[in-house]
Amino acid sequence: MDPAHPALSLMQERFGRDSLIALATLDGQTPSVRTINAYYENGSFYAITHRFSRKMEQIRRHPNVAVSGDWFTGHATAVDLGWLDKAENREIAGRLRQAFASWIDNGHNDFADPNTIVLRIKLTDGVLFSHGTRYDIDFSSVGERPASPNALRHPCATPEIRTKRLWLRRFVAEDADDYYAWAGCPEASRFIRERPAASLDQARAELRDWISRYPQEGFYLWGIVLKGELVGFCCGNEINEDIRSVCLGYGLQKRYWNQGIATEAAQAMIDFFFQIGFHRIFSYHHPLNPASGRVMAKSGMTYEGRIRGGSTLAGEICDCLQYSIVKEDWESRQPDKPLTEKQRPMGL
Numbered sequence: 001m002d003p004a005h006p007a008l009s010l011m012q013e014r015f016g017r018d019s020l021i022a023l024a025t026l027d028g029q030t031p032s033v034r035t036i037n038a039y040y041e042n043g044s045f046y047a048i049t050h051r052f053s054r055k056m057e058q059i060r061r062h063p064n065v066a067v068s069g070d071w072f073t074g075h076a077t078a079v080d081l082g083w084l085d086k087a088e089n090r091e092i093a094g095r096l097r098q099a100f101a102s103w104i105d106n107g108h109n110d111f112a113d114p115n116t117i118v119l120r121i122k123l124t125d126g127v128l129f130s131h132g133t134r135y136d137i138d139f140s141s142v143g144e145r146p147a148s149p150n151a152l153r154h155p156c157a158t159p160e161i162r163t164k165r166l167w168l169r170r171f172v173a174e175d176a177d178d179y180y181a182w183a184g185c186p187e188a189s190r191f192i193r194e195r196p197a198a199s200l201d202q203a204r205a206e207l208r209d210w211i212s213r214y215p216q217e218g219f220y221l222w223g224i225v226l227k228g229e230l231v232g233f234c235c236g237n238e239i240n241e242d243i244r245s246v247c248l249g250y251g252l253q254k255r256y257w258n259q260g261i262a263t264e265a266a267q268a269m270i271d272f273f274f275q276i277g278f279h280r281i282f283s284y285h286h287p288l289n290p291a292s293g294r295v296m297a298k299s300g301m302t303y304e305g306r307i308r309g310g311s312t313l314a315g316e317i318c319d320c321l322q323y324s325i326v327k328e329d330w331e332s333r334q335p336d337k338p339l340t341e342k343q344r345p346m347g348l
Contacts, residue, residue: 007128007135008043008142014070014128015040018099021069023047023121025058025078028194029205032058038067039099043142044122045076046092048084048100051115052310052317056080059119060237062209067121074126074137080240081118085111088242089118115310157219163268166261168222168234170214175223176204178230181253188254191289194312224252224265231256234265236273244279250295257291266299274330282324286311296323300333 015021019040024033034055038045045067049056059065059078067074084093096118097104109116123139161168171179180203182188186196197203213219220236232252239246248269250262270281283301285292297303301323311320 005137007137010128010130010135011040011072011137014072015045016099018102019045019069021045021067023055024066024068025055026062027054027058029202037100037103038069038121039096041095043139044120046096047119047121048096048104048109049117049119050113051080051117052312054312056117056119057312065121067123067126071129072126074123074139076121076123079120079122080238081120082240082242083114084116084118086114086242092118157217158214158221159272161222161268161272163264165226166264166268167225168265168268169225171207171210171221171223171233173204173207173211175230176200176207178253179203179207179223179233182232182251185254189251191286191292192249192251220246220269222265222269224250224261226256226261231261232265234262234269236269244277246273246278246281248281248283260298262292262295263298266295270299270325270330274327278327280324280326282322284311284320284322287319287321293321293323299325300330301325302329 015038017039019038020035021038022033023036023038024031026032032055036047036049038047040046059080063078065076065078067076081089081092083089084096123137123142125139126137128135128137158170160170177200180197180200183193183197183203183206184200189196197206210221214221218239222234223230224232224234232250234248234250236246236248248266250265252262266283273281281301282304283292283296284307285296287306293303302325304322304324307320307322309317309319310322311318
């Protein structure tokens with residue numbers, strides 16, 4: 001759309017200040033909506049929030065959102081831009097501080113906390129009404145900037161990876177029964193899901209959503225297959241393009257615990273993500289789940305410490321224990337010989 005189009009000028013005039021908008025996300029299969037303070041410019045709304053808030057957890061699972069406010073409705077993709085005070089956010093942070101000046105220093109935000117982030121709600125399309133005129137707006141080319149030469153180049157997301165025992169591959173619709181064996185088990189899913197899947201139909205719906213997202217760049221979710229049987233999942237999410245970091249997650253059916261499967265899958269993901277250009281890989285677990293911490297340590301990560309209020313359990317905010325590994329450490333542990341074709345992730 002032409003930047004001079006009157007609809008874009010109206011958007012800036014109407015929302016280019018502290019504005020209240022409704023932000024709708026998905027909580028599993030249930031819509032969730034809340035009113036937030038936001039500032040608009042160049043095709044995006046911006047807000048200040050906490051990385052581990054409920055809405056951000058939902059956005060990490062389903063980044064496609066909807067917004068509405070003051071005779072405007074639209075669709076968007078929500079993106080975590082990282083800490084409000086990091087250098088790359090300096091310009092937008094300054095404008096947010098100015099727009100939110102009436103309340104930003106009321107003590108509700110801890111700007112020294114790296115988890116106080118800028119949320120960008122990048123609009124894709126919308127409808128605006130003004131004085132009886134309807135404007136259908138295509139935001140796809142609004143506010144676009146050339147890609148950074150240092151930007152990550154994601155290959156085909158979720159490529160197949162084979163290890164000594166495991167086959168990591170994309171989920172398919174036929175996996176519903178095996179997936180439900182994990183997702184519907186209260187003990188196996190306790191530290192990952194807010195609540196177990198209530199039915200096989202819910203598990204099928206979740207799989208359909210995941211499968212629909214495989215074409216998205218940067219979407220990494222594998223089923224873990226052992227001896228022909230789907231035994232769990234592993235994933236890479238919470239991607240920060242600026243510092244090239246990714247968070248690992250994993251879960252197994254209970255009868256496959258304590259067999260080194262999660263560690264083997266984590267090591268395979270670490271190798272894959274460093275090979276495609278990531279610099280830092282991290283993961284975290286609930287203090288009541290030390291077995292997950294042992295997986296992180298055995299996969300080569302270093303314990304970083306306890307993050308207070310850094311996670312949730314059954315919908316309640318709680319502490320988490322975090323581990324990480326950076327590329328330099330990973331490279332120093334690699335053998336001199338190159339990877340064999342069997343060790344190399346397929347498609348690389």
